[in-house]
Amino acid sequence: MPDTIHIYTDGAASGNPGPGGYGIVMLWKHHRKEMSEGFRLTTNNRMELLSVIVAIETLKKAASEVIVHSDSKYVIDSINLKWLDGWQKTGFKKKANVDLWQRFLKVQHKHHITFKWVKGHADNVENNRCDELAVAAYKTGNLKIDEGYEASKDSLSLD
Numbered sequence: 001m002p003d004t005i006h007i008y009t010d011g012a013a014s015g016n017p018g019p020g021g022y023g024i025v026m027l028w029k030h031h032r033k034e035m036s037e038g039f040r041l042t043t044n045n046r047m048e049l050l051s052v053i054v055a056i057e058t059l060k061k062a063a064s065e066v067i068v069h070s071d072s073k074y075v076i077d078s079i080n081l082k083w084l085d086g087w088q089k090t091g092f093k094k095k096a097n098v099d100l101w102q103r104f105l106k107v108q109h110k111h112h113i114t115f116k117w118v119k120g121h122a123d124n125v126e127n128n129r130c131d132e133l134a135v136a137a138y139k140t141g142n143l144k145i146d147e148g149y150e151a152s153k154d155s156l157s158l159d
Helices: 044-058 073-080 083-089 098-108 125-139 147-157
Strands: 005-013 018-028 031-042 065-070 112-117
Touching: 005 044, 005 125, 018 044, 018 125, 031 044, 031 125, 031 147, 044 065, 044 073, 044 098, 044 125, 073 083, 073 112, 083 098, 098 147
Parallel strands: 005 065, 065 112
Antiparallel strands: 005 018, 018 031
């Protein structure tokens, strides 16, 4: 499939929670796009999922053929093993990262996406590059607020 867009993603957090970031490498034909962003307080799983969402939201052509390569068992298994379907049926009761999963659900149907797991910190050049981007993003000092995470923590502390 020569028109297939390959998306490599990774998320990282220093501490869990702690400062974190995501890295994305998108490949299509002879084009390459890299993206990253850092947050002051978040979790590794949130950054793994956010990287996938941001990459999909970045796609310009509707109904694209896409392969997402991720080392996150959390993301890949949630989708491929249909955990997400069950979570939707229960209204995400007692599930983490609901804000991000709902955001994912809004964009995933716009494309034909296959999710593939890759071994992290191994010999996958693009996955390693995503890890570098994610770590560099949270080390910049120019960190955004992960509002979904911090708001949920604030509401929990009020109970």
